[in-house]
Amino acid sequence: xxxxxxxxxxxxxxxxxxxxxxxxxxxxxxxxxxxxxxxxxxxxxxxxxxxxxxxxxxxxxxxxxxxxxxxxxxxxxxxxxxxxxxxxxxxxxxxxxxxxxxxxxxxxxxxxx
Amino acid sequence: xxxxxxxxxxxxxxxxxxxxxxxxxxxxxxxxxxxxxxxxxxxxxxxxxxxxxxxxxxxxxxxxxxxxxxxxxxxxxxxxxxxxxxxxxxxxxxxxxxxxxxxxxxxxxxxxxxxxxxxxxxxxxxxxxxxxxxxxxxxxxxxxxxxxxxxxxxxxxxxxxxxxxxxxxxxxxxxxxxxxxxxxxxxxxxxxxxxxxxxxxxxxxxxxxxxxxxxxxxxxxxxxxxxxxxxxxxxxxxxxxxxxxxxxxxxxxxxxxxxxxxxxxxxxxxxxxxxxxxxxxxxxxxxxxxxxxxxxxxxxxxxxxxxxxxxxxxxxxxxxxxxxxxxxxxxxxxxxxxxxxxxxxxxxxxxxxxxxxxxxxxxxxxxxxxxxxxxxxxxxxxxxxxxxxxxxxxxxxxxxxxxxxxxxxxxxxxxxxxxxxxxxxxxxxxxxxxxxxxxxxxxxxxxxxxxxxxxxxxxxxxxxxxxxxxxxxxxxxxxxxxxxxxxxxxxxxxxxxxxxxxxxxxxxxxxxxxxxxxxxxxxxxxxxxxxxxxxxxxxxxxxxxxxxxxxxxxxxxxxxxxxxxxxxxxxxxxxxxxxxxxxxxxxxxxxxxxxxxxxxxxxxxxxxxxxxxxxxxxxxxxxxxxxxxxxxxxxxxxxxxxxxxxxxxxxxxxxxxxxxxxxxxxxxxxxxxxxxxxxxxxxxxxxxxxxxxxxxxxxxxxxxxxxxxxxxxxxxxxxxxxxxxxxxxxxxxxxxxxxxxxxxxxxxxxxxxxxxxxxxxxxxxxxxxxxxxxxxxxxxxxxxxxxxxxxxxxxxxxxxxxxxxxxxxxxx
Ligand code: SF4
Ligand code: SF4
Ligand code: SF4
Numbered sequence: 004x005x006x007x008x009x010x011x012x013x014x015x016x017x018x019x020x021x022x023x024x025x026x027x028x029x030x031x032x033x034x035x036x037x038x039x040x041x042x043x044x045x046x047x048x049x050x051x052x053x054x055x056x057x058x059x060x061x062x063x064x065x066x067x068x069x070x071x072x073x074x075x076x077x078x079x080x081x082x083x084x085x086x087x088x089x090x091x092x093x094x095x096x097x098x099x100x101x102x103x104x105x106x107x108x109x110x111x112x113x114x115x116x
Numbered sequence: 117x118x119x120x121x122x123x124x125x126x127x128x129x130x131x132x133x134x135x136x137x138x139x140x141x142x143x144x145x146x147x148x149x150x151x152x153x154x155x156x157x158x159x160x161x162x163x164x165x166x167x168x169x170x171x172x173x174x175x176x177x178x179x180x181x182x183x184x185x186x187x188x189x190x191x192x193x194x195x196x197x198x199x200x201x202x203x204x205x206x207x208x209x210x211x212x213x214x215x216x217x218x219x220x221x222x223x224x225x226x227x228x229x230x231x232x233x234x235x236x237x238x239x240x241x242x243x244x245x246x247x248x249x250x251x252x253x254x255x256x257x258x259x260x261x262x263x264x265x266x267x268x269x270x271x272x273x274x275x276x277x278x279x280x281x282x283x284x285x286x287x288x289x290x291x292x293x294x295x296x297x298x299x300x301x302x303x304x305x306x307x308x309x310x311x312x313x314x315x316x317x318x319x320x321x322x323x324x325x326x327x328x329x330x331x332x333x334x335x336x337x338x339x340x341x342x343x344x345x346x347x348x349x350x351x352x353x354x355x356x357x358x359x360x361x362x363x364x365x366x367x368x369x370x371x372x373x374x375x376x377x378x379x380x381x382x383x384x385x386x387x388x389x390x391x392x393x394x395x396x397x398x399x400x401x402x403x404x405x406x407x408x409x410x411x412x413x414x415x416x417x418x419x420x421x422x423x424x425x426x427x428x429x430x431x432x433x434x435x436x437x438x439x440x441x442x443x444x445x446x447x448x449x450x451x452x453x454x455x456x457x458x459x460x461x462x463x464x465x466x467x468x469x470x471x472x473x474x475x476x477x478x479x480x481x482x483x484x485x486x487x488x489x490x491x492x493x494x495x496x497x498x499x500x501x502x503x504x505x506x507x508x509x510x511x512x513x514x515x516x517x518x519x520x521x522x523x524x525x526x527x528x529x530x531x532x533x534x535x536x537x538x539x540x541x542x543x544x545x546x547x548x549x550x551x552x553x554x555x556x557x558x559x560x561x562x563x564x565x566x567x568x569x570x571x572x573x574x575x576x577x578x579x580x581x582x583x584x585x586x587x588x589x590x591x592x593x594x595x596x597x598x599x600x601x602x603x604x605x606x607x608x609x610x611x612x613x614x615x616x617x618x619x620x621x622x623x624x625x626x627x628x629x630x631x632x633x634x635x636x637x638x639x640x641x642x643x644x645x646x647x648x649x650x651x652x653x654x655x656x657x658x659x660x661x662x663x664x665x666x667x668x669x670x671x672x673x674x675x676x677x678x679x680x681x682x683x684x685x686x687x688x689x690x691x692x693x694x695x696x697x698x699x700x701x702x703x704x705x706x707x708x709x710x711x712x713x714x715x716x717x718x719x720x721x722x723x724x725x726x727x728x729x730x731x732x733x734x735x736x737x738x739x740x741x742x743x744x745x746x747x748x749x750x751x752x753x754x755x756x757x758x759x760x761x762x763x764x765x766x767x768x769x770x771x772x773x774x775x776x777x778x779x780x781x782x783x784x785x786x787x788x789x790x791x792x793x794x795x796x797x798x799x800x801x802x803x804x805x806x807x808x809x810x811x812x813x814x815x816x817x818x819x820x821x822x823x824x825x826x827x828x829x830x831x832x833x834x835x836x837x838x839x840x841x842x843x844x845x846x847x848x849x850x851x852x853x854x855x856x857x858x859x860x861x862x863x864x865x866x867x868x869x870x871x872x873x874x875x876x877x878x879x880x881x882x883x884x885x886x887x888x889x890x891x892x893x894x895x896x897x898x899x900x901x902x903x904x905x906x907x908x909x910x911x912x913x914x915x916x917x918x919x920x921x922x923x924x925x926x927x928x
């Protein structure tokens with residue numbers, strides 16, 4: 004069985020504007036060519052009753068996310084977290100982050116790392 | 117700082133590259149004169165560490181294999197994409213000769229200068245044009261329809277410009293104790309996180325939402341904000357003026373406005389003559405009186421009192437200035453007239469927009485309009501931030517003056533968390549923009565009268581020191597009253613981005629004797645040039661950034677081949693043309709611009725940035741009360757009357773309606789039902805992509821992958837009825853022309869409207885004509901006419917044309 008993950012990314016996706024800063028920050032930091040990277044931003048248009056809709060963006064860590072081990076060792080934030088335009092990403096210990104889920108519309112990712 | 121041979125250099129973004137209106141603080145990691153990484157500066161007050169995708173892609177921009185690196189001289193015909201590399205000296209000599217020839221044969225005004233948007237472009241192109249002796253600097257969009265119309269309109273109302281308060285004037289930003297979180301923010305025609313315009317960091321709004329600000333979004337399209345709004349008003353594009361008038365009517369009728377402010381700080385009590393419909397002036401009552409002074413009726417003393425515009429004060433004590441009723445007044449020549457205060461007229465105008473009528477015009481629900489008006493009016497403070505949609509309609513001035521009147525009479529003007537007056541930090545102004553006369557100016561007033569548009573439109577004489585684009589365009593063909601023979605295009609993709617009716621623009625450029633273009637990459641516009649000069653990004657130059665706050669330096673971190681900054685290029689040419697050119701080096705010029713701050717370039721550079729302290733006229737709040745806005749230091753505003761002008765003295769002078777109103781745009785289903793029969797969908801364009809700045813970045817791999825195709829957003833039901841499926845190529849067509857876009861079938865647009873991406877060309881395709889980088893395939897501007905402007909020469913039809921959509925047969 005895989006090791007229990009210790010660190011993760013907490014996303015307050017209510018505020019994610021779909022700006023792609025995290026996606027490009029990761030590509031820059033880890034020198035990924037276009038088409039690859041540690042995080043992908045997707046747009047979801049949700050259909051709701053009464054002809055209403057909700058526009059949601061979601062950053063999703065990929066198989067390539069290493070949680071910026073090189074940066075976090077030096078006490079820096081991961082590149083995506085540092086640059087997130089909406090400041091809606093947080094890096095930390097999963098157990099600590101879980102305690103910070105104190106409002107709706109949040110997701111805690113435990114990437115492959 | 118060094119670490120593994122990496123130098124970390126702190127600087128400011130403002131150039132082609134990220135493209136934006138800039139101002140973010142960044143730390144460039146440079147190794148062996150190469151950018152290896154760029155990061156947001158955590159200490160910078162604008163972005164506090166964050167950074168957009170465009171700026172984070174700078175390594176792919178500055179070191180792009182297609183970067184222009186040497187001056188190029190055309191050797192084939194225009195459009196053949198045949199070039200010869202030449203040295204800078206050869207380039208400068210060639211340009212000098214060509215431009216001097218135009219000057220000698222036709223006069224300096226026959227050479228025009230066209231800037232692209234923002235980005236440390238404008239000041240320096242003005243410097244060049246003025247040194248050459250030409251007043252004809254333009255921003256070549258129809259109706260100058262980006263930003264300056266809104267600035268001019270706000271100037272008309274209150275003598276300055278305003279932006280939304282994100283705490284940018286305070287040392288701790290929106291965490292500062294002097295700041296108030298707006299209870300409500302109105303996002304009006306604006307996808308602010310994608311664009312950072314007006315020198316505002318778009319995501320301040322998301323910061324404030326987390327702190328409890330409620331949002332009203334006015335946008336036909338379901339944006340990020342629309343989805344998260346307390347009130348979303350998906351209005352019909354171009355009807356913003358009707359909505360603003362409807363809001364005014366509600367707040368006035370229900371007494372929700374700030375009556376004290378209206379009485380004391382606006383020209384509401386100034387009397388209007390009923391016989392002429394014009395303002396009553398002191399000179400009407402007393403032949404020795406001034407025509408610049410106005411008259412109010414003192415209700416207590418039952419007599420008139422003169423308002424002295426010169427010092428923004430009454431000439432005698434006023435018991436209570438009347439805001440309503442009618443009064444009999446005898447003029448100096450004995451004529452008896454009746455007069456009414458401005459407020460009565462203003463309220464009567466607002467009353468022409470009852471909510472049922474506004475709902476009918478805007479296609480909104482009455483309930484939504486009322487609830488939004490109440491939410492805004494009852495929130496203290498509340499802030500309005502408007503976007504380009506306001507400029508994108510011919511009636512931009514009546515619309516924008518209505519909105520500026522609204523935030524003023526609601527008591528949100530220059531208060532924390534409201535709409536503070538935005539001035540250049542420390543009044544360090546590089547060049548003449550509406551409301552600010554800078555260090556770089558055209559000295560010859562007579563010459564300015566030759567500026568295209570000067571004689572046609574009031575705002576172009578008073579506030580906007582640019583040519584009126586549509587007139588210039590016309591003049592290239594008519595050569596009347598004088599021929600236009602040359603154009604210098606500075607980081608301006610006129611053919612692939614800014615210009616409406618681009619086929620005609622190609623014809624126009626081909627007609628000219630001389631075309632020079634400066635840019636960082638080849639563009640469709642470069643293909644029309646005789647000479648192309650390689651410009652730098654912000655990383656490769658020293659410059660300054662003086663636009664609202666903070667005041668900043670841009671610090672050279674590296675060089676790329678032979679690229680030169682716009683200021684260096686323009687400076688060299690200016691020196692050649694003007695024997696009396698004032699400055700020896702660019703740093704002398706920077707020092708002069710920065711002088712009002714008490715800092716030199718070097719001193720400011722050491723600090724990085726500076727925010728003016730409280731008490732400086734460029735720092736809020738309540739400046740009209742504290743005598744910080746006017747030169748004479750009296751309380752009041754720097755309008756002609758010294759008051760917030762709900763009734764515009766300038767518009768009266770120009771023969772235009774002085775009170776805000778709604779005007780139906782020229783090509784809508786309402787104004788042109790005949791066209792709507794053939795072209796049943798409202799065509800809106802210009803929405804921002806988070807990864808592109810206008811027509812830039814299509815060649816940057818990390819960015820292009822996020823937004824690979826030119827799309828047209830179309831509602832699922834509409835797509836179905838037109839037989840179109842998601843991801844299919846479609847023709848979008850109207851009477852002007854057509855272009856191919858990829859259908860993005862999505863319910864974020866209303867059924868009656870499509871939203872087309874703009875600024876599309878394909879750097880990967882053939883540059884020579886007829887291809888022009890595949891631009892004719894997907895440039896939506898082919899459907900946009902020139903010349904559809906407002907009565908004051910401003911505004912255009914970007915957001916509300918008509919079109920039809922159908923499947924492209926065959927592949928593309
Ligand atoms: S944590 Fe690092 S590796 Fe993972 S997505 Fe963010 S930037 Fe990429
Ligand atoms: S940077 Fe932040 S706001 Fe932007 S897409 Fe990524 S998570 Fe969303
Ligand atoms: S677009 Fe906005 S975030 Fe990006 S560099 Fe410009 S101002 Fe900063």
